Amino acid sequence: MTRKPTLLGAVALAGALVLTGCTAGGAGGSASSGDKVTLTFLTFETPNLDAKYWDAAIARASAKVPGVTIKKLVSPSADRTGYAKQLDSTGQFPDIMIGLNPAGFAEAHKLAAWSDSELATYAEPHANTYDGKVYQLPYAAQTTLVYYNKGDFTKAGIGAPPRTYAELLADNAKLKAKGINPMVVGGGGKDSWADMFPLICTVATDVYKKTPDWLSQRTAGKVKFTDRAFVTAAGKVADLAHKGYVDRAGLSRSYADTEQAFRDGKGAMYPMGSWFSASADAKKPSFDTGVFAWPTDQGAPALPGVTGGGMTVSSKASDVKLAKKWAKAFMEDHKNLDAAVKADGLIIDIKGYTPPDNMGPVYKATVAAYRQAQKADGIVNSFSQETGDGSMPPGLSDKAAAGVQKLLSGRMTAAQFGAYMDEQWDKATR
Template sequence: MVNINYDCNKESKIGGIMKKVVLLTLLILSLAVPVYTAGTVESGKTSEIVEIDFQIWVTPNLTVEYWEDLVADFHKKNPDIKVNLVQAITGESTADNFLRTRLAAGNFPDVCHVFTEDMFIEAGALMPLPIDDDVKRLRNLKGMIKDDGNLYTYDSITLVHGLIYYNKQLFEKAGITQLPKTQAEFDVVCEKLLTAGIVPISVAGADWTSGFVFSILSAPQVYYNNTQWYKDRNAKKVSFYDTDWTESATRFKNMYEKGYIYKGAPAMDYTASQQFFLDGKAAMYPMGSWFSGSPEALATGFEIGVIAPPTKDGGSYLAAIANRNGYGVSAKTKHPEAAIALAKYMGLDPYPVSKRLALEGGFSDMENAEDYTYDMTYIQNEINDLYKNTKVMTNNYNHPIGANPPDGFTDSMTRAAQTLLTGGSVKAALSEMENYWTANQK
């Protein structure tokens, strides 16, 4: 490509004949330039293709092929932008540590699928995002804006965390005719399953899933009793040694020791644990709403039902997160317009959002929710009914409960759960979380 710099101050020095020669030459050159499709040359202006890196979070549902399809659709709508996928390879519950490593190395991706956004905001890694008319249709926009008045991620999805999926065929085989609501009723169900030679619950003890399950089983007691628990822990008003956490940890440990949780759990990872349930080897599987849209779940030879985690009083409380798995833009991206366009597309455009809702069984947070409809699976219809008729308790795990937990707290929760699954004491598990919080609280 030839750049021609034309200095108007020298024009008067060019004779009439020379001026005609120059203009004729320029005309010939312009006629020789080929005409490109949109994205390269438009309206006589050369448009360069820019490249941006996009960190993706791959799960059994959100596969690499899923992300490739979304990027292909984005590229059709934005042919001037080439997106390079960066997969966060990790056995953890989020891409937080992966992103922290990239941030420390100075190669933070242009766009990231961020979970614990506050740590990256505090580190100056994310830029404030524009709030246009599309963004203003977010029903929870006020809750997404930070104390500094800025929005840092685009996301329009609510996901239910605390669910227990069950194999209706195995329940029938064990003679279970009434679904449990209280912890006592749940224990009776587990005993009936054991008597029938059926493993009651599949849990992955070898990775982050153990801490996640520990959290969703504990949340209805700990966080329902105190919806400001994390904030109160920062103020030292509560402790992990208090009654609610002690009882929850004791129950989790007892469930494993009684055989309610599969004895091979400590050696199983997320994928293996899910497959164990799908193969009909366990009757129940605690997981979030995203499992409901997986093709594997729909292809089983048995029907899957859904219940809320059991509680002491029989009340049905679900942990749900809203707008907490969004898309942020690097504060140092060289292509902010392109990066913002991709983040907004992933977080708000009906095509990717509807696809993710279908795969993860979520609910749209947009005022124009009818634009984000999808054909619910029969499992998602059950979740929808449960969601509408249940007292929902927002947040648990690594999400705000009055305040955000310390960075990396979910790793501590995983270690606590693994302690309980491998013969460790309740006190040791609680000390892990208590000491981690004390050492890392900001």
């Protein structure tokens, strides 16, 4: 999963540790006794990926690696990377982690690198490299799409999803004219990350489509957020809100409440990560849900995507070799992969894997949109979600989400947002 909520305070995080699992004992570290080893595993829980899901997956992996006992550490929010930093600062860095952003940890040599032989079964083995090394198993892809209420489109006289950005604006106008809120966007409280999806899409279409390595160029000082390309992307987002196509009153909603608002018919379109497809199929709304890629000005594909999300292993784990063996057993177990697809709509990038035949129509449409963009060389980076070389400095995505809240609410112009991002970049890289 690529969701990254705002960091909580260090004290709140330290006090909110949830520890479950197979053994008693302290929250951090690992201990070995004879031929047995206890390893800590940091994960997170969401409505899609609940405790039952994780416990079953852990049990399947542990059955394949005798002698390992797993202590499950649950992040108090979906931001397991921020939580891992807090644990690290107190000497409790977990042995195994899933969905961690390796940035900072990799450079500090806190993670064990995966060898080419260990990555042989992965379709994109060198996704997200840090100085040529891979620290996270690249087992799945996720993307950002627009999910839409087909009934609302019909009511507004819209016969097909938009193919160009001009058509997207025209469709928004038609919906608004019929008294239908065009777009559902949230991001209140700790879920400020959820307001990023319109910007993720416009940066993909207006910046990364033309300059795939734009963020690397920003690192090198060759481009800035105040440059025309980025300001244009931000301006599109601000314009959508200014025209009333994004309901500003809904910006205070949590992630869960934002999803529910779309389900309740409080908006026709829902820009969101591909994990929503699993939710839409598992608990079908009262309307048929369609899927389309946020369009570029000219209609060429520019779909934001990220590949990774798998296991990382601490270089200081009490038994790195055994920790890696368990991590791969978890990540490559077919039942675990099926469960991840069903629960979180993942697009698995492990050779030879095929999703269950009974996957629902929204998931199938999501995968089809992703594969179609792949064939057309239309997959670009996903702004604020990048990992590997050329990713954002740690903590900057949280600052971006806070700025987008102001951008959407009208308290910040696109030019001001660009200046704000440059300022935050400088602070993060000093």
